Amino acid sequence: NMSLSEKDKAAVKALWAKVSKSLDTFGGEALGRMLLVYPQTKTYFSHWPDLTPGSNPVMVHGKLILGGVTEAVSKIDNLRGGLLELSELHAFKLRVDPSNFKILAHTIMVVIATMFPKDFTPEAHVAFDKFLAAVALGLSEKYR
Amino acid sequence: MVAWTDFERATIKDIFSKIDYEHIVLFLCLCLIVYPWTQRYFAGFGNLYNAAAITSNPKVAAHGKVVMQGLEKAVKNMDNIKATFTELSTLHSEKLQVDPDNFMLLGDCLAIVVAAQLGKDFTPEVHAAFQKFLAVVVSSLRRQYY
Numbered sequence: 001n002m003s004l005s006e007k008d009k010a011a012v013k014a015l016w017a018k019v020s021k022s023l024d025t026f027g028g029e030a031l032g033r034m035l036l037v038y039p040q041t042k043t044y045f046s047h048w049p050d051l052t053p054g055s056n057p058v059m060v061h062g063k064l065i066l067g068g069v070t071e072a073v074s075k076i077d078n079l080r081g082g083l084l085e086l087s088e089l090h091a092f093k094l095r096v097d098p099s100n101f102k103i104l105a106h107t108i109m110v111v112i113a114t115m116f117p118k119d120f121t122p123e124a125h126v127a128f129d130k131f132l133a134a135v136a137l138g139l140s141e142k143y144r
Numbered sequence: 145m146v147a148w149t150d151f152e153r154a155t156i157k158d159i160f161s162k163i164d165y166e167h168i169v170l171f172l173c174l175c176l177i178v179y180p181w182t183q184r185y186f187a188g189f190g191n192l193y194n195a196a197a198i199t200s201n202p203k204v205a206a207h208g209k210v211v212m213q214g215l216e217k218a219v220k221n222m223d224n225i226k227a228t229f230t231e232l233s234t235l236h237s238e239k240l241q242v243d244p245d246n247f248m249l250l251g252d253c254l255a256i257v258v259a260a261q262l263g264k265d266f267t268p269e270v271h272a273a274f275q276k277f278l279a280v281v282v283s284s285l286r287r288q289y290y
Contacts (some may be wrong), residue, residue: 029268037272053268106252110259110271117260122170122195125256126178 004130009076011127016073018119019112026111027066028059033107041100069108072135083138091142098143101136108132146280148222155273160219164261169208173199174253175246182246211250218281226284233288244286251278 004012019026032053034041048057068086075082090096109128112120120128176183177195186192189203198204214232221228236242255274259266266274 033268033271036268037275106255110255110266113256113259114263114266117263120256120260122174122177122199125174126195129178 004076004127004134008127008130011124012073012076012131015112015116015119015124015128016070018116020070022115023066023070024063025059026115027062027064028054029062029111030104030108031062031065032058033110034104037107038103041103044094044096044100065104066108069132069135072131072138076131079134079138080141083135084141087139087142090139091144098136098140101139102133105129105132105136145223146225151269152273152276153222155270156219156222156277159258159262159270159274160216162262162265163258165209165212167261168212168254168257169205170199171250171254171257172208172211173201173204174257175250176204178253179246179249182249185240185242185246215254215281218277218284222277225280226287229281229284230288233285236285237289244282244289247282247285248278251275251282254278 032055035045035051035058036053042051045051045057050057052058071086072079072083109120109125109132112128173195176186176192176198183192186204186207189207190201191197192201192204214229217228218225236244255271255278258274259271262270
């Protein structure tokens with residue numbers, strides 16, 4: 001488990017402060033890309049009428065997910081404890097295979113790169129990659 | 145054999161014609177920074193101590209160009225990437241002894257750098273075509289491992 005240094009946490013908070021102003025569209029973008037680029041992820045959304053990028057279910061749900069990431073940023077000092085409820089949701093109700101967390105993390109970072117290329121420096125990228133990996137670990141906490 | 149749509153072919157060629165070659169080599173720097181265990185394959189490259197050292201290291205930049213040249217070869221031979229990369233696959237497996245799981249790490253870094261360069265033009269559809277291309281490249285590089 002690669003834990004976050006104080007420098008990492010500061011970098012994540014600084015990046016998220018810039019990025020979260022666009023949260024309304026950002027999450028939907030990341031989710032839409034995930035469904036398009038990694039079609040195996042569509043298997044979790046067979047109950048939606050429309051899975052195309054920009055569609056209403058995708059935008060609404062993307063915003064919800066990114067809200068979860070914002071919550072994780074606020075709990076960055078205790079991700080395993082802070083995400084217990086969300087972990088229970090993913091473990092017992094949604095039953096998302098944890099390998100998918102990495103996939104969404106990647107599309108989130110691609111969207112950040114397209115929208116904030118100057119802010120997504122290599123230093124911000126490595127800190128954020130570590131952070132999303134730690135979030136994934138926190139979400140997997142209750143799986144078994 | 146991989147089935148490419150007309151959109152995918154045109155998109156891949158378009159991406160490679162649009163990217164800023166001087167700065168694209170950052171993708172290799174990024175891999176060494178974000179996934180530092182990949183530095184194990186670059187022991188002879190001198191100072192890789194921190195992000196600043198890596199991004200200003202001339203050997204890393206030169207090698208980034210070498211990798212890009214390999215990718216350009218794939219773009220020119222999109223219908224036969226597997227055969228095009230047979231020798232490179234054997235090289236990575238037998239001589240360089242690179243853990244093939246690292247290929248996608250590097251691929252993802254390239255996707256991020258291209259995304260940063262193209263911005264809005266890196267639409268979800270363009271992104272999907274590019275990741276498919278990367279997946280084919282990675283699969284071809286894994287082919288000769290045994």
